[in-house]
Amino acid sequence: MTHVSIDLTVNGRAVRETVQARMTLVDFVRERLDLTGTHVGCAHGVCGACLVLIDGVAARSCVMLAASADGRAVETIEGLSERGATRNLAEAFTRHGGLQCGFCTPGILVAAHALLAETTRPTRDGIREALAGHICRCTGYEPIVDAVADAAAGRQDAGP
Numbered sequence: 701m702t703h704v705s706i707d708l709t710v711n712g713r714a715v716r717e718t719v720q721a722r723m724t725l726v727d728f729v730r731e732r733l734d735l736t737g738t739h740v741g742c743a744h745g746v747c748g749a750c751l752v753l754i755d756g757v758a759a760r761s762c763v764m765l766a767a768s769a770d771g772r773a774v775e776t777i778e779g780l781s782e783r784g785a786t787r788n789l790a791e792a793f794t795r796h797g798g799l800q801c802g803f804c805t806p807g808i809l810v811a812a813h814a815l816l817a818e819t820t821r822p823t824r825d826g827i828r829e830a831l832a833g834h835i836c837r838c839t840g841y842e843p844i845v846d847a848v849a850d851a852a853a854g855r856q857d858a859g860p
């Protein structure tokens with residue numbers, strides 16, 4: 701089995717590891733780094749549960765190899781949460797009932813954060829478009845859109 705060495709930052713911390721060449725990024729962050737806030741839903745790039753930021757850009761970590769993250773800066777929901785970047789969003793989700801089981805929530809928070817980092821006042825259609833690749837089995841989506849719109853209206857997030 702082929703192994704590769706990777707050197708990257710994860711949530712601002714330098715990480716150097718040897719991984720199987722075929723290991724996905726989501727398995728790497730969950731199994732090697734114990735960052736289990738990044739979820740695996742479909743494992744095929746469809747549901748959005750595994751969304752992380754790579755060099756500040758949202759990416760589905762189930763369809764990306766850990767080896768491809770070599771030299772990159774990865775940020776997971778834990779990193780965003782630690783630096784307070786999703787605090788307003790999380791509070792708005794709580795106010796609006798934007799989550800029930802919570803399985804989809806980390807990925808949606810990462811996507812919403814990425815949206816608000818580039819568009820401070822998104823329209824509801826813009827929010828829907830940004831979250832179109834996320835599957836939630838519980839909420840019916842309206843409370844999620846309400847929460848993101850509310851967070852955008854009063855956002856004091858810590859920046860991108």
Ligand code: FES
Binds near residue numbers: 743745746749760
């Ligand atoms: S687990 Fe990655 S998109 Fe569904």
Ligand code: FES
Binds near residue numbers: 800801804836837
């Ligand atoms: S809150 Fe359960 S899947 Fe979205």
